[in-house]
Amino acid sequence: MANIAMEPAAARFRPGTSDTEIEAAALRSIKRRKQVVLFWQIAILVIALGLWEISSQLNWIDPFFYASPSLVVDRLYDWAVNGTTEGSLWYNLGITMEEALIGFFTGSIAGVVVGIGLGRNRMLSDIFSVYIKAINSIPRVVLAPIFIMIMGLGLASKVALAFIMVFFVVFANAFQGVREADRDMIANARILGASDWQVTRTVIVPSAMSWIFASLHVSFGFAIIGAIVGEFVGARFGIGQLISIAKGTFDAAGMFAAIVLVMIVTLVAEYIMTLVENRLAKWRPQQSLDTH
Amino acid sequence: MPMDQGRSPAIELINVTRRFVSPTGKTLTALRDFNMTVERGEFVAVVGPTGCGKSTTLNLVTGLARPSAGEVRLMGGPVSGIDPRVGFAFQKDALFPWKNVIDNVMAGPLFRGKSKADAERMAKDWLARVGLSKFLHHYPHQLSGGMRKRVALAQTFINEPEILLMDEPFSALDVQTRTVMHEELLKLWAERQASVVFVTHDLEEAVALADKVYVLTAGPATVKSVYKVELPRPRVVSEIRYDQQFIDYCKTIWEDLRQEVETSYRRASEAA
Ligand SMILES: Nc1ncnc2c1ncn2[C@@H]1O[C@H](COP(=O)(O)OP(=O)(O)O)[C@@H](O)[C@H]1O
C-alpha cells in the first residue's frame, strides 16, 4: 500500500504549463484526496467489524456477552420483520422519537427565547445567573426518577427529561451568542434608526444564530439521551425499554441492535440539521477548496 | 423656541466632562472641560493621540452616551437619545454580514418606517452613486475593503444625515483606496452640505479634508488648539500633498500634536 500517501505531494509544473492543465491537475488531486479519505474510512469500518466478527466466531471473546455484527444484524432484521417482545419495532422507535422530538423542539425554543431574553437584559441576567448556575450543576439524568415519580411512566416524564437536557445547552449558547454580538454593529443599527425590537430581530438573533446552531447539533443527541434514560428508568415502550429488557435477559445482540438504531437516527438528524444550517448561512464565506 | 434655529451651530459641546466608572469603583476621566463648536455645513477634523477620548466625544454627539457634566447641543437643541439627524461611519466594518449589499443599504429607511419599494429605490440610487450597481446581491465578505467602505457610506448617507460623524473610517484601507475614498467623501459632502466631524490619527488626512482641525491633548482630552485650514475647494486629495500651503499646515499642526503623542507614549510605557 506504499502508493497511497496520506498527503499527496504538490505537483510541480514546468514553466509554460497552461492554466487549464494546472487547474485540471488541481482538480485531480482534490478528487484523489477525497477517494483516499473515503477508502480509509471504509477500510477502518470493515477491519473493526471483521475483527469483532472473527473474534466472536473463534471464541476469542465470549459471543454471549459481546455478540457479533452478524448476530446484531440478524436481530435487527428479526425486529423489523417480526416485531419485538414489546410490539412492533417501528412503534417503539416512534415512541422514542416522539419523546425526543417534542423535548428537542420545546427545549430549543425555550432555550433560544430565554437565552436571548436574558442576554438582552443585564438586570434579569444578573438576578437569575446564580439560579441558572445552581440548576446547571445538577447532572440532568438524576432528575429521571423524580420526573417519572411525578409524571408517571408515559410520554410526559421522558419529554420533561429531554426538554431539560436540551434547554440548558441551547440556553447557554443563545445567551453567549447575544453577548458576543458586535457592539459596533448594534450601535450602527440603532443610529440607522432601529428600535430595541428591530435590533434584536435584525442584529442580535442573526449574529447569535451560529452559536445556536452549534448547540442544536449537540442537543439533538441530548434529547435522545433524555428520552432513552427516561425509558430506561421506567417505561412501557421505547428503545430505552428494549435495552432495559435486553439487559434483563442477558441479550447482548438486542442491546447492540438498539444502540445501532439510536446511532442511525441521530446521524440522520445531524445530517438534516447541517442541510438546514447551510441553507440559512449562505452569507458566510465558503470554505475554499484547498487541497491542504 | 425663540432661538434662531437657522443660525445656531450644528454641534456644540459646552464644558463637557465624561467619566467612566469601572465595576470596581475606579473612575477614568476621558473628557474634561471639553468645548467644541461645529458650524452648519462645516467639515471638522479631530486629531489626537490614541486613547485620548476621540471616540468618546463622538458617542456623546450620537446620544449613545451621555456627558457626566456639561451639555451637548445639536442644531440648537439638547440631545436626548439617539438623534435621527445623525449618521455615523465606523472604523471597522459595521455592515451586517448576513445581509447582502442592497439589504444593508435598505436597513436605515426600513428601520425608519419607509416602505420596501421606496427603500429599494433609494438604495439602488445610492449604490449607483458609489459605483456598486453591479454588486447589489453580493454579501459583504465577497467584496474588497474599499467596496465594503462604499457600501457603509451608502448605508449612512441614505438616511440623509445633517450631521455626519466619522470615527477613523478609512484607517483600515490601503493608501490608494483611501485617497479614492477621500475624493468620494468630499464629493458627497459637497452635494449634501452636511456638518461633518471626522476623527483620525492621520494628520495629513485631517488637513486634506477639513475646514478646521481640532488638536486634542493626551487623555483626559481637552481641546489644545484649533486650526483653520484655508485651502481652496474643491480639493484634489491625490495631489494636495505636493501643495506648499498644505505642507506648511501639516508642519505647524504636527509640532503641536507631537507633544501630546509623546506624552501619551511616555504614559503608556510607564504603565507597562
Ligand atoms: N465604555 C468604556 N468604559 C470604560 N472606559 C472607556 C470606555 N470607552 C472608552 N474608555 C476609555 O476612555 C479613554 C478614551 O477612549 P476613546 O474615546 O475610545 O479613545 P480614542 O478614540 O481617542 O482612541 C480610553 O482610556 C478608554 O480606555
Ligand SMILES: [Mg+2]
Ligand atoms: Mg477611537
